[in-house]
Amino acid sequence: MTKTFTRNDLIRYIYQETTESEKKEIEQELLLDNKLFEEYKNLAEVSMELDRVELCPSEKTINKILNFSKAINLHSA
Protein backbone atom coordinates (compact mmCIF):
# COMPACT_ATOMS: atom_id res chain seq x y z
CA MET A 1 0.00 0.00 0.00
CA THR A 2 1.27 3.46 -0.86
CA LYS A 3 1.30 5.90 2.02
CA THR A 4 -0.50 9.07 1.01
CA PHE A 5 -0.69 10.68 4.42
CA THR A 6 1.89 12.40 6.57
CA ARG A 7 2.66 12.42 10.29
CA ASN A 8 0.68 15.66 10.50
CA ASP A 9 -2.38 13.78 9.30
CA LEU A 10 -2.06 11.60 12.37
CA ILE A 11 -2.69 14.74 14.40
CA ARG A 12 -5.79 15.49 12.33
CA TYR A 13 -6.89 11.89 12.99
CA ILE A 14 -6.41 12.23 16.75
CA TYR A 15 -8.46 15.44 16.68
CA GLN A 16 -11.08 13.88 14.41
CA GLU A 17 -10.57 16.21 11.50
CA THR A 18 -10.04 13.58 8.81
CA THR A 19 -12.52 12.59 6.13
CA GLU A 20 -14.00 9.11 6.28
CA SER A 21 -11.67 7.84 3.55
CA GLU A 22 -8.59 9.36 5.23
CA LYS A 23 -9.70 7.83 8.51
CA LYS A 24 -9.97 4.37 6.96
CA GLU A 25 -6.59 4.74 5.29
CA ILE A 26 -4.88 5.81 8.51
CA GLU A 27 -6.54 3.06 10.53
CA GLN A 28 -5.41 0.46 8.03
CA GLU A 29 -1.85 1.79 8.16
CA LEU A 30 -1.91 1.82 11.96
CA LEU A 31 -2.58 -1.92 11.88
CA LEU A 32 0.39 -2.54 9.60
CA ASP A 33 2.99 -0.09 10.88
CA ASN A 34 4.08 -0.68 14.49
CA LYS A 35 6.14 2.49 14.66
CA LEU A 36 3.25 4.59 13.46
CA PHE A 37 0.92 2.87 15.92
CA GLU A 38 3.37 3.59 18.74
CA GLU A 39 3.45 7.27 17.81
CA TYR A 40 -0.34 7.36 17.61
CA LYS A 41 -0.70 5.69 21.01
CA ASN A 42 1.79 8.06 22.66
CA LEU A 43 0.28 11.23 21.22
CA ALA A 44 -3.31 10.15 21.81
CA GLU A 45 -2.43 9.42 25.46
CA VAL A 46 -1.02 12.90 25.91
CA SER A 47 -4.08 14.37 24.27
CA MET A 48 -6.31 12.49 26.72
CA GLU A 49 -4.19 13.68 29.64
CA LEU A 50 -4.71 17.26 28.50
CA ASP A 51 -8.46 16.85 28.97
CA ARG A 52 -7.89 16.50 32.66
CA VAL A 53 -6.15 19.82 33.15
CA GLU A 54 -8.84 22.16 34.36
CA LEU A 55 -8.06 25.23 36.41
CA CYS A 56 -10.52 27.14 38.57
CA PRO A 57 -10.51 30.88 39.11
CA SER A 58 -10.98 32.26 42.61
CA GLU A 59 -14.43 33.02 43.96
CA LYS A 60 -13.30 36.59 44.50
CA THR A 61 -12.78 37.12 40.78
CA ILE A 62 -16.11 35.51 39.91
CA ASN A 63 -17.88 37.74 42.42
CA LYS A 64 -16.28 40.82 40.90
CA ILE A 65 -17.57 39.77 37.47
CA LEU A 66 -21.09 39.11 38.76
CA ASN A 67 -21.13 42.39 40.68
CA PHE A 68 -20.02 44.30 37.59
CA SER A 69 -22.88 42.73 35.65
CA LYS A 70 -25.41 43.61 38.34
CA ALA A 71 -24.15 47.19 38.46
CA ILE A 72 -24.50 47.54 34.68
CA ASN A 73 -27.99 46.09 34.91
CA LEU A 74 -29.02 48.58 37.57
CA HIS A 75 -27.49 51.43 35.64
CA SER A 76 -29.33 50.56 32.43
CA ALA A 77 -32.67 49.83 34.19
Added chain:
Amino acid sequence: MNRNEVSDKKLVSAYIKGNEEAFELLVERHKNRVFTTINLIVRDTYLAEDLLQETFIKAIKTIKSGRYNEEGKFLPWILRIAHNLAIDYFRRDKRYPTMVLEDGSSVFNNLDFSEDSFESVQIQKDTHDRLKQFIEELPLVQREVLVMRHYMNMSFKEIAEVSGVSINTALGRMRYALINLRKKITVNRSAYDKNLYPK
Protein backbone atom coordinates in the same frame (compact mmCIF):
# COMPACT_ATOMS: atom_id res chain seq x y z
CA MET B 1 -35.96 21.63 34.36
CA ASN B 2 -32.30 20.80 34.81
CA ARG B 3 -30.17 23.96 34.75
CA ASN B 4 -27.66 22.15 32.53
CA GLU B 5 -30.31 21.55 29.91
CA VAL B 6 -30.79 25.25 29.23
CA SER B 7 -28.76 26.19 26.18
CA ASP B 8 -26.23 29.00 26.21
CA LYS B 9 -28.30 30.75 23.57
CA LYS B 10 -31.36 30.82 25.84
CA LEU B 11 -29.27 32.01 28.75
CA VAL B 12 -27.80 34.85 26.72
CA SER B 13 -31.30 35.85 25.55
CA ALA B 14 -32.52 35.84 29.15
CA TYR B 15 -29.51 37.87 30.22
CA ILE B 16 -30.15 40.45 27.53
CA LYS B 17 -33.63 40.86 29.07
CA GLY B 18 -32.05 41.51 32.47
CA ASN B 19 -31.97 38.04 34.03
CA GLU B 20 -28.85 38.03 36.20
CA GLU B 21 -29.28 34.39 37.18
CA ALA B 22 -28.90 33.43 33.54
CA PHE B 23 -25.57 35.22 33.45
CA GLU B 24 -24.46 33.56 36.68
CA LEU B 25 -25.18 30.20 35.11
CA LEU B 26 -23.19 31.10 32.00
CA VAL B 27 -20.24 32.15 34.14
CA GLU B 28 -20.49 29.03 36.29
CA ARG B 29 -20.66 26.81 33.20
CA HIS B 30 -17.69 28.29 31.37
CA LYS B 31 -15.39 29.96 33.91
CA ASN B 32 -12.98 27.01 34.21
CA ARG B 33 -12.54 26.54 30.48
CA VAL B 34 -11.94 30.26 29.93
CA PHE B 35 -9.60 30.48 32.91
CA THR B 36 -7.62 27.40 31.84
CA THR B 37 -7.17 28.84 28.35
CA ILE B 38 -5.88 32.15 29.69
CA ASN B 39 -3.71 30.60 32.37
CA LEU B 40 -1.95 28.24 29.99
CA ILE B 41 -1.04 31.16 27.74
CA VAL B 42 0.09 33.72 30.30
CA ARG B 43 1.48 31.27 32.89
CA ASP B 44 0.66 33.52 35.79
CA THR B 45 -2.35 32.82 37.99
CA TYR B 46 -2.76 36.40 39.23
CA LEU B 47 -2.61 37.79 35.72
CA ALA B 48 -5.00 35.09 34.49
CA GLU B 49 -7.52 36.13 37.15
CA ASP B 50 -7.31 39.75 35.94
CA LEU B 51 -7.65 38.76 32.31
CA LEU B 52 -10.60 36.48 33.12
CA GLN B 53 -12.32 39.45 34.69
CA GLU B 54 -11.48 41.64 31.70
CA THR B 55 -12.81 38.95 29.34
CA PHE B 56 -16.18 38.70 31.04
CA ILE B 57 -16.48 42.46 31.41
CA LYS B 58 -15.88 42.83 27.69
CA ALA B 59 -18.52 40.15 27.05
CA ILE B 60 -21.01 41.88 29.38
CA LYS B 61 -20.50 45.23 27.63
CA THR B 62 -20.89 43.66 24.18
CA ILE B 63 -24.05 41.78 25.14
CA LYS B 64 -25.62 44.68 27.00
CA SER B 65 -24.93 47.12 24.16
CA GLY B 66 -26.75 44.85 21.72
CA ARG B 67 -23.66 44.03 19.69
CA TYR B 68 -23.62 40.30 20.49
CA ASN B 69 -24.28 38.15 17.45
CA GLU B 70 -26.79 35.55 18.59
CA GLU B 71 -26.06 33.39 15.58
CA GLY B 72 -22.68 32.49 17.03
CA LYS B 73 -22.03 30.23 19.98
CA PHE B 74 -21.24 31.74 23.36
CA LEU B 75 -18.30 29.55 24.41
CA PRO B 76 -16.18 29.86 21.23
CA TRP B 77 -16.96 33.58 21.22
CA ILE B 78 -15.85 34.22 24.79
CA LEU B 79 -12.81 31.95 24.35
CA ARG B 80 -11.76 34.10 21.40
CA ILE B 81 -12.03 37.22 23.57
CA ALA B 82 -9.97 35.53 26.29
CA HIS B 83 -7.36 34.28 23.88
CA ASN B 84 -6.99 37.68 22.18
CA LEU B 85 -6.62 39.48 25.50
CA ALA B 86 -4.04 36.96 26.72
CA ILE B 87 -2.02 37.09 23.52
CA ASP B 88 -2.30 40.90 23.32
CA TYR B 89 -0.99 41.23 26.82
CA PHE B 90 1.77 38.75 26.20
CA ARG B 91 2.94 40.40 23.00
CA ARG B 92 2.36 44.04 23.95
CA ASP B 93 4.44 43.95 27.09
CA LYS B 94 6.90 41.37 25.84
CA ARG B 95 6.80 40.35 29.41
CA TYR B 96 7.82 36.90 30.40
CA PRO B 97 5.18 35.95 32.91
CA THR B 98 6.43 35.59 36.43
CA MET B 99 6.68 32.31 38.22
CA VAL B 100 3.77 31.65 40.49
CA LEU B 101 4.80 31.86 44.12
CA GLU B 102 3.90 29.33 46.76
CA ASP B 103 1.98 31.84 48.81
CA GLY B 104 -1.52 30.73 48.04
CA SER B 105 -1.42 31.60 44.39
CA SER B 106 -0.22 28.14 43.53
CA VAL B 107 -2.08 26.35 40.80
CA PHE B 108 -2.19 23.45 43.22
CA ASN B 109 -4.99 25.19 45.05
CA ASN B 110 -6.90 25.82 41.88
CA LEU B 111 -7.00 22.39 40.35
CA ASP B 112 -10.44 20.90 40.37
CA PHE B 113 -10.56 17.28 41.54
CA SER B 114 -13.54 17.05 43.77
CA GLU B 115 -14.94 13.60 43.08
CA ASP B 116 -12.11 11.20 43.96
CA SER B 117 -10.56 9.76 47.10
CA PHE B 118 -7.89 11.68 48.97
CA GLU B 119 -5.06 9.47 47.64
CA SER B 120 -6.14 9.61 44.03
CA VAL B 121 -6.76 13.33 44.37
CA GLN B 122 -3.19 13.74 45.60
CA ILE B 123 -1.76 11.67 42.74
CA GLN B 124 -3.86 13.53 40.20
CA LYS B 125 -2.81 16.84 41.67
CA ASP B 126 0.85 15.86 41.39
CA THR B 127 0.45 14.60 37.83
CA HIS B 128 -1.63 17.48 36.57
CA ASP B 129 0.31 20.13 38.35
CA ARG B 130 3.35 18.84 36.49
CA LEU B 131 1.43 18.55 33.23
CA LYS B 132 0.39 22.18 33.51
CA GLN B 133 4.01 23.08 34.15
CA PHE B 134 5.08 21.08 31.09
CA ILE B 135 2.53 22.90 28.94
CA GLU B 136 3.84 26.21 30.25
CA GLU B 137 7.38 25.21 29.31
CA LEU B 138 6.48 24.68 25.65
CA PRO B 139 7.61 27.32 23.13
CA LEU B 140 4.88 29.96 22.69
CA VAL B 141 3.97 28.95 19.13
CA GLN B 142 3.42 25.34 20.20
CA ARG B 143 1.58 26.30 23.36
CA GLU B 144 -0.68 28.65 21.43
CA VAL B 145 -1.73 26.00 18.91
CA LEU B 146 -2.23 23.46 21.68
CA VAL B 147 -4.46 25.83 23.65
CA MET B 148 -6.45 26.85 20.58
CA ARG B 149 -7.03 23.28 19.40
CA HIS B 150 -7.40 21.48 22.67
CA TYR B 151 -9.02 24.00 24.99
CA MET B 152 -10.73 26.34 22.53
CA ASN B 153 -11.86 23.58 20.16
CA MET B 154 -10.77 25.54 17.09
CA SER B 155 -10.12 23.51 13.95
CA PHE B 156 -6.62 23.48 12.47
CA LYS B 157 -8.00 25.48 9.55
CA GLU B 158 -9.26 28.19 11.92
CA ILE B 159 -5.98 28.15 13.85
CA ALA B 160 -4.03 28.56 10.61
CA GLU B 161 -6.20 31.55 9.64
CA VAL B 162 -5.94 33.24 13.01
CA SER B 163 -2.18 32.63 13.29
CA GLY B 164 -1.37 33.53 9.68
CA VAL B 165 0.37 30.22 9.01
CA SER B 166 -0.41 27.22 6.82
CA ILE B 167 -2.50 24.34 8.11
CA ASN B 168 0.56 22.13 7.87
CA THR B 169 2.55 24.51 10.07
CA ALA B 170 -0.25 24.52 12.64
CA LEU B 171 -0.41 20.72 12.53
CA GLY B 172 3.37 20.47 12.82
CA ARG B 173 3.40 22.75 15.86
CA MET B 174 0.67 20.70 17.50
CA ARG B 175 2.55 17.50 16.76
CA TYR B 176 5.75 18.83 18.30
CA ALA B 177 3.81 20.15 21.29
CA LEU B 178 2.41 16.66 21.94
CA ILE B 179 5.79 15.00 21.32
CA ASN B 180 7.51 17.41 23.70
CA LEU B 181 4.88 16.86 26.36
CA ARG B 182 5.22 13.12 25.94
CA LYS B 183 9.01 13.34 26.42
CA LYS B 184 8.63 15.46 29.53
CA ILE B 185 6.01 13.11 30.99
CA THR B 186 8.24 10.07 30.30
CA VAL B 187 11.32 11.68 31.89
CA ASN B 188 9.23 12.72 34.85
CA ARG B 189 7.76 9.22 35.29
CA SER B 190 11.14 7.57 35.18
CA ALA B 191 12.53 10.01 37.76
CA TYR B 192 9.51 9.29 39.92
CA ASP B 193 10.05 5.52 39.61
CA LYS B 194 13.75 5.86 40.53
CA ASN B 195 12.78 7.75 43.67
CA LEU B 196 10.16 5.21 44.52
CA TYR B 197 12.21 2.11 43.76
CA PRO B 198 15.91 3.01 44.32
CA LYS B 199 18.44 0.32 43.35
